[in-house]
Structure formats: structure tokens, C-alpha cells
Amino acid sequence: MSSEPLLSVDRVNVWFPIRRGIFSRVRGHIRAVQDVSLTVQAGEVLGLVGESGCGKSTLARSILMLQPPVSGTIRWQGRDVYRLGGEELRQVRRQIQIVFQDPYASLNPRLPVAQIVTEGLVAHRMIRADQAADRAAVLLADVGLGTDALYRYPHEFSGGQRQRISIARALSMNPKLIVCDEAVSALDVSIQAQVINLLMELRAKYGLSYLFISHDLSVVKLIADRVAVMYLGRVVEEGPTAQVMANPVHPYTEALLAVVPEVGRPRGQLPVLAGEIPSVARPPAGCAFHTRCPLAVDRCRSERPELAGEEGHKASCHIRSA
């Protein structure tokens, strides 16, 4: 690739202690994120997919500087974000914003919309309080809401409109990267389409990058330039979206794609991936996927495969290589 990436995550581990007993002694760790490396270039959309508990949201929290990793570094334009202080830190905090899944839980029900979308601006002293209303109107116009929304409260809006308000709030900071954590997953199909279109318009207009976290592969397929697939805390496959979707290498990626019911496929032939996702507290030895993998051999049960492959498209599997 060309220049320095906007965001680079380098061998990051995020662990949570498991405490037991009367002295709350640490008895082990939940290894939520293990040895994850990723990059996001300026203007790029990176899709992050995986099932519940795979660590994708924890990784997002680390990127947002809300959960320090136990090892590894997260760099923003080359600088380690956990070593920043003062004005530099405040600047990076403005440049990385988030839109959450649940627009009912992530907007303060007691504040009018104008205040919700400009709160950050006032806190960062980017505008004076008396300029807030004008600025809010501009932000809301960007996400397709009119000035009549300014002094209304979150409960007066539908789910799709609330998600627009969340996006306006993120935009207020002039971010370079927006982390979308299941941002369209809770919306009805036609509303989801509107919000996806909005995200794509804003990307074109402001040159935004997105880290797009989703369990819905059809949405990721549509908007992500590159995609990383996580399983039990690790990235198991990563590459250009079209390539990964058309030629998945890792058996888990293949299974994830195969089990999504999609209109137009042969009907009544959905394959089933047997078994459970193992506990993150006691991950299986070797390849974490071996307990469910149809291709697993002895080596997979003892030796952990490294992420390897051609430039751009990598997978961690002993049996198949990218």
C-alpha cells in the first residue's frame, strides 16, 4: 500500500481477568482479543465480521481508547494512541467517532436533539453555546433531517431517524474514522437501506473511513472495501471483500457465508455448521475452530496456524492457504 495507514492495530491483545473466591484472586483471563493486527487506510471501509463473543466490539472499544490492550499497539497516523496526552489526545478523540447499534439506548432521552448533536462541540470548546443551534441545523441537514427536529426529544423519532441523529453527533467532530458497531443491524430493511445510503454519501462527501462491524454479511459485502473475519478473539481471514466473499479460504469464513439464507439461492438446502462456539475463557488448543471444522486433522488440534498468504488476502489454516 501507499502511505501511512490512518489506523494500524499491531498484535493487540485484550484480556479480562476472571476473579473468583473471597479475595477475588485472578484465576484466569478471558482473552477477548488475541494478537489482532489490522489497518484502515484513509477513505477505506474495513468490514469486521464474526459472531457474538468473537471480540469485535472489544477491539472497537480499544481503538476508541476505552479499553487499553494488555499488549500490542494501536497507532493513529503513526502515533501510539495510548501514549498521547493533552491537546494531541483530545484531537485524536475527535477524529475517531462511533455509532452504536441501539439508537434507543445511545441517545440521552432528556436532551433535545440540538443539544445531543452539539454536546461534543461545546465540550471540546469548538463552538460557543450560543452557536449550537445554527451548527446543529447544519449537521441535521447533512443526515437528512429538517430544522423541525432541533428541539424535539429522542422518543419522538423512529429508529431510523434516531440512527441519523447518532450519525450527526459523530459527524459534529469532523472525524476521519467512524466506528459503526452494528449500526444498521436493528433497522427494518427499507430503513436500513436509507441509512446505508446515507453512510456512503457521507463517505464520498467528507472522505470518511469506516470500521464497519456487523454480523450481517450481505451488508458488509455491499459496502466494505476489505473485510476481516474474527473467530474467538482472532482474525482468521482478511482480504479484499470481493475476493474473500467469492473465494473464502478459511473453513469458518466459508461456513459463515454458506449459512446465510439469501433470496435466489437453491431453496431448502441451507447447510448447518454443527457445534457451539467454545468458551473464550477456555479456548481450544491449536486452531480454535477445529472443534467445528469439517477439515480438521491432528495438526489442527495441537498447533495454532498463523495468519499467512498472498499480499492482501490472508487466512490462518493448516489445510488451506490463501
Next chain:
Amino acid sequence: MSNPGDDKKRGPIEPLLRVEDLVVSFATEAGVARAVDGVSFSIMPGEILGVVGESGCGKSVTAMSLLRLIPHPPGRIERGCAWFRGRDLLAMPIDALRRVRGREIGMIFQEPMTALSPLHRIGSQLVEAQQFHGDIGRDQAWAHAVRWLERVGIPDAPDRMYAYPHELSGGMRQRVMIASVLMMEPALIIADEPTTALDVTIQAQILRLLMEAKNRDTAVLLITHNLGVIWETCSRLLVMYASEIVEQGPVEDVFAGPRHPYTRALLKANPAMAVRGGRLETIPGQVPSLLRRPNGCRFADRCPMALDTCRQAAVPLTRAGARSVRCLRADAMEAGGEMTP
């Protein structure tokens, strides 16, 4: 026909459930809102009937009304019948309906904790359900429950019988609830967004279980907003919009050639059907308020094909062969497919 639901050769058979002109309303401070407005449909044994529509279209209220689970007040079943094995579910005494619920008609909810008690172990809940409905010994009921937990893919089922619901993952709880429904071998299962909160690999497991139940001649009313799920599992579907059925027919036919502009818009907004880099089709405007339904077609204000006549009087659901549609411009939709008046 080539639909999964009717691959078996059968003579003419009676529908298992026939719903006629169901009207359900809710009293609100601002007035009476009709959440379901004149819905009629039927389900055959061994058929999976899909109901699709967006939040607030009335699909869940329809399902809940069949077992009279609508809170009253504010909800009220104003009129209609639901004929099930010769009895009207909506008119029978509530004690008789309790014998039907769970035994003859099972219900699967989106959120398993609405059906499982947090205070009791899985095993005792599964045994109690069987003993409520039949003269069955505790040991026999226990063994039956274990067998079903294994069938729905719960690992270490005999041990899990002693677990409380909170000790299981969300996907496992959902499968416990589904086991509790399937083990009673009901004739009809009403499944309201059964896989919406689940991961895709677990979703596939649950859909497989519903297909297996269908193959044992169980009928399923499957409510979902996921068109992929409908395509995969259903033989027929109903499309609901603003409290009414707007289109009905065999899944393959409706998806290949929707006859209602709303159905077509829903299909086009589905990201799975879109082209990468292109804009997704959206539906302009909003669903009309429950309190102020327009006189004519309820979709007219958002419809690219609407004419003045569409807004003048209520549009009837018109049947043609296996399909029905509530649209004055259905022929124009089919003929050219141009989305202009």
C-alpha cells in the same frame, strides 16, 4: 409445483387454521388504533407460511391474537374468527384455549426469556409443561425432555436439565425454548422472529429444526422481516403493510414477480439483492399513522405508480389463481414493471 411445502402428493385437504376478517384495535389516548385490519388467511398442515412486513405493520399482533395473548385493555379483538380443527380460537372459553396453547399450538418468541422462567431449572420447566397437558410420569417426561434437548443440539443435555436459564448462552436459551415447543409435537407452531437475535450459524440450526417439524406435518406460521429466511423455508408468504395484507402467494412467484409496489420495494431494499457500489433502493416517506389511515390505498403516498383512483376508495384484496394482491395497478406492475404512473 416445486415449492418445498407441497412436494408431497395430497388430495384436497382442509386448512389446519383459517383466519377470517381479523380486526384488532388498541385504545390509546389519541384514539383507537387498528393494528390488524381485516386480515384473512389459512395454513395447511405441513406448510410453512411466511409473514413479512416492517415494524408496526401488524404481523406480531396478528400472531399474538390467535392465542389471545393481546393485553386487554388496551388491546381488543374487535371481530373475526380463527378456525382451528373445527373450533374458533377467538370465541372458545379461555380454559379450553389454555389446553390448546402449548399442546396443539406452540409459540416461539424472539426473546426466550419471555417464555422461560428465570427462577426454575430448565428440567423442571420442561417436565411441568408436559404434565400440565397430559397424564405422564415424571421420569418419562424428564427422558422425553432430554431427548428433545439433544435433538435441538444442546450439548451435555442431561446435565443442562439442571441449569437455570441465565447459565446458558442466548443461542442455547433459544434452542431450549424451541425444544419446549417441539417436544409437545403441536400441530401448529407460531414463530415470531425466532432467529432475529441469533448469530447466523445458530439461525441455520433453528431453521433446520423448523423444516424438520414441517416434514412431520407440523404447520408453521413464520413471522420475520428477513426475506432470506422466508425464501429459504416458506412455501407461501403474506406481505403486510399498515395493518393489512397487501400481497399473498407462493414464495417463488412473488419474489420473481411481485404484484404490489410495496413488495417490490421491499425486495429491492434488501442488501443481498443489491449491486456493490450502487445505491440501495429506498421507499420515500413514512407508513401512515395507525390513527389516520387514508381512505384509499394505504401505500399510495409512497407509491411511484399511484393514480388519483388509488386514493379514492379502499382497495380490495383481489385473488388470481394462487396469488392475491391489493393494488389497482397490479396489471401494470406485471406488464411493464415501469415504476411510473
